[in-house]
Amino acid sequence: MKFSRRSVLHGTAAAFASPLLGGIGTGVLSERAAAQGTDWKHGLSLFGDVKYPAGFKNFEYVNPAAPQGGVVRLSGFGTFDNFNEVVALVKGNLAMGTGLITETLMTPSFDEVSTEYGLLADGVRHAEDHSWVIYRVSDKAKWHDGKPVTAEDVIFSFNVLKENRPDLAAYYRHVTKAEKTGEREVTFTFDGPGNRELPHIVGQLTIFPKHWWEGTDKSGNKRDITATTLEPPLSSGPYRIKEFTPGRSIVYEKVADYWGKDLNVNIGTNNFERIRYEYFRDSTVALEAFKGDQIDWRTETSAKDWATSYDFPAVREKKVVREEFPQNSxxxxxxxxxxxxxxxxxxxxxxxxxxxxxxxxxxxxxxxxxxxxxxxxxxxxxxxxxxxxxxxxxxxxxxxxxxxxxxxxxxxxxxxxxxxxxxxxxxxxxxxxxxxxxxxxxxxxxxxxxxxxxxxxxxxxxxxxxxxxxxxxxxxxxxxxxxxxxxxxxxxxxxxxxxxxxxxxxxxxxxxxxxxxxxxxxxxxxxxxxxxxxxxxxxxxxxxxxxxxxxxxxxxxxxxxxxxxxxxxxxxxxxxxxxxxxxxxYPFARTARWDRFGHPDNMPKYISPAFPTIWWWDKDKAAKVPQRS
Missing domain, CATH: 3.10.105.10 (Dipeptide-binding Protein; Domain 3)
Structure with missing residues (x-):
């Protein structure tokens, strides 16, 4: 099982019919679902019960009172020429951080194994034999233009991803159809029973706005979701693209009226006002940029650099913190x-x-x-x-x-x-x-x-x-x-x-x-x-x-x-x-950061350090280690 890239940074409907349901209508489907004990659930776990009950306030590993604000500067490598995730692996180079602007039906918990909770969806139910699943789109979910996220958006997204991404076509190969079976409900039918992971896989589906992609750009040209683009796409996530220089840098800014800011799965996350990626073609140059306080955070993948390249004044003066986080996930x-x-x-x-x-x-x-x-x-x-x-x-x-x-x-x-x-x-x-x-x-x-x-x-x-x-x-x-x-x-x-x-x-x-x-x-x-x-x-x-x-x-x-x-x-x-x-x-993530950030005392067991997702800008620390412009 894999989760949406949003979980951590450093990342036409056919007629409804299935062997199980036989083309029955919405009302009969609901009766059948109830008869099989598939009441609406707020979360899914692959083999056991979910940890957090319906209506939980927030995940235990976040700081629900985390300060808001600040700028995080991160490094990317190579180049980018695309913001369209639909063609990410077949055309162009996708910009880093696009998971900040897109959202999925469900989102994972970082302190449970294979467990998801509602994000764009506020309810899910599936057949006891896992031969179908129904997702109910939240009536609160909105695109950044204020329009609601709809069942039609979900179906559109499933179809375009399956048609244009070979990797996801294989991943969704056993999902035979997606159809609207209620005002806010989409039923996904599988090609057979017994695959208990398929309801989870569907929950990881990234949702795109059908009305935007089928519209025209500022020049009057019809958008093409099968092509790369550097037009910032309409999205529903906690951030939007503020500015960018093609191939070199991209800045994401927090959306003030983000629809899901008070959602329990989002409390204590997405705490920074802006997140910036600066691209480098050479890892040595990127390291020097970090030393020069042009980059705030570095995950070190080179054993040689970890052993020899971090004896510089800011480290000795404790302005830069080196810390290893266990990798259990x-x-x-x-x-x-x-x-x-x-x-x-x-x-x-x-x-x-x-x-x-x-x-x-x-x-x-x-x-x-x-x-x-x-x-x-x-x-x-x-x-x-x-x-x-x-x-x-x-x-x-x-x-x-x-x-x-x-x-x-x-x-x-x-x-x-x-x-x-x-x-x-x-x-x-x-x-x-x-x-x-x-x-x-x-x-x-x-x-x-x-x-x-x-x-x-x-x-x-x-x-x-x-x-x-x-x-x-x-x-x-x-x-x-x-x-x-x-x-x-x-x-x-x-x-x-x-x-x-x-x-x-x-x-x-x-x-x-x-x-x-x-x-x-x-x-x-x-x-x-x-x-x-x-x-x-x-x-x-x-x-x-x-x-x-x-x-x-x-x-x-x-x-x-x-x-x-x-x-x-x-x-x-x-x-x-x-x-x-x-x-x-190496069983740890080797990290170095300028000491101007805070994180929860109770870090999640399975995704750590989860930067910048659950971290925040610490004003007191930043006052002692001011960010160089």
Whole structure:
């Protein structure tokens, strides 16, 4: 399961009919819903009861009396040329912060797992078998032009997203239709029962104003929701676009008459008067801008910079605060990912050889100051990560695909090769050469060649972040010792995105964030149907029946226990197929900020630090550390 980007920054209806409802009218639908015990609810939880009762005042992790005002200056990277989320992954570069202006039907709680509460919707109900869901649009919800958010807006948004976003078309693939079945009600019908995540997925739907997108701009030209635009769009959220310089900066200002400012899910959030993004093309320049008090907040992703670049006067004078926040909300797989659509990467033994050549231990010492741990799971850092050998329910699930997975999966714990000293490196390189020979390669004149054709083996590591060059170049000599010709190429954001859309790469550095309740998005990450769809996140190109079966077990799990077991099984099948060379992770968010902000004492368990969502401008601190203009 994934939530709307709004949850944290740093981000035509068909005729109503379904196998369950048989085209019945609104009144009969209401009777059927009542008969099935589907009264209106204020929130949804995937497997249990919601924490907050109907009519709750605010979330426990916010400060309901948080001061209002102040300006936050944040950094963006690359460039932007688009404000239209509908085409975000297929055209242009979407501006950072657009989640501030858009809203979804529901919004997540940061101290619960897979739980949503009403935002644009004030009520929800669904069939007991999860074959349909009804959302009721709040009669208070308004667009910034004062017009109400309507059921027609919801249906319009669902249709345009499904038609124009390949990733969301896959995500909503099992939602067969959306239809108005009441003055403020929209019914979403699913293609079958049992998928308990689908009502939640629909709740994450971003809603766009139908009347605005079907109108004309100031020049009299009809708007096109299938195209990129730099016209600030009409929206309903707590902020609107105040000003921008294309590709360089964008400023969001708080909406004074925002319809939802007193909504319980919004109390204590959206406390800043303005939020500004300044774009940089180089991370070093961005760091220097932070040091020079041109940027207020920085989330540091470089271990080297965290260890060496924060000894400057403002830190020593305690004007800049360094703080690490635990990451409990998600797992991650970051890795060198192979494009197995290409024949040279189809043999798992060859891919495994790349892992044997990866000296993480020495890299961690030399480049990362010993800060990282090697990733050994696609759900690293959570209870969903597999370990040991399969047992119990997990073993039962894996038995259904025994013939289609590596046999060692059942008898050996997965482990990455360990390097770090000359003896281990030599032994692992020998093992890598053995695997390469088994995969049909041999060494001729110090070059790795195909034993049948004599063609040399070469790879290109495609990067978009210059900071990753030193990592790829550290890895390169080990691969060259195996006779592999290695090229490292860094391109700009636009070129990189275009090559990803066309699957035009050998190896990339990819990452997949995982929630604590994985579900339908797993099809987008690893499913066969996503492998050849431009814009999908199946960067690897996996088409594996065993993986597909494990994904379905995750999606249709009937309890938390079954979900965990099925996710362990999926994790194990992915790991033992050697689709990636796992990288590394750090269990904390490393942050630095100029000391002019406040945050609640009771920070949320699952999304932290949640900046700037639940933070505020502290006037007393800011008086001591005035913001440089």
């Amino acid at each position: 998600s797992g991650v797989m970051q890795a060198f990912a192979f494009n197995i659509r290409r024949d040279k990467f189809k043999d798992a033994r060859l891919r495994q050889a790349f892992n044997y050549a990866f000296d993480f231990e020495e890299m961690n010492r030399q480049l990362f100051y010993g800060q990282y741990k090697r990733i050994n799971s696609y759900f690293f850092g959570t209870e969903l990560a597999s370990s040991g050998v399969p047992q119990g329910m997990e073993l039962e699930i894996l038995e259904t695909v025994r013939a289609d997975v590596p046999p060692d999966l059942f008898t050996k714990p997965y482990a990455n090769p360990v390097n770090g000293d000359p003896t281990a490196v030599r032994n692992n390189l020998r093992q890598a050469l053995t695997l390469l020979r088994e995969a049909g390669y041999e060494i001729k004149d110090t070059k790795l060649v195909n034993a049948k054709t004599g063609a040399p083996f070469s790879v290109e590591v495609l990067l978009v972040q210059p900071a990753f060059e030193r990592i790829a170049l550290f890895y390169k000599p080990a691969l060259q010792r195996l006779g592999i010709d290695v090229q490292v190429r860094t391109v700009d954001t636009s070129q990189y995105e275009n090559r990803l859309r066309q699957w035009d790469y050998d190896i990339i550095v990819a990452s997949w964030g995982e929630s604590l309740s994985p579900g339908n998005e797993q099809r987008e990450f690893w499913g066969s149907q996503a492998a050849d769809r431009p814009g999908s996140r199946n960067y690897i190109g996996i088409k594996n029946p065993a993986v597909d079966k494990m994904i379905e077990r995750v999606i249709f799990a009937k309890s938390r226990e079954e979900l965990v077991a099925a996710t362990h099984a999926l994790d194990r099948v992915l790991l033992w197929n050697s689709y990636v060379v796992p990288n590394w992770a």
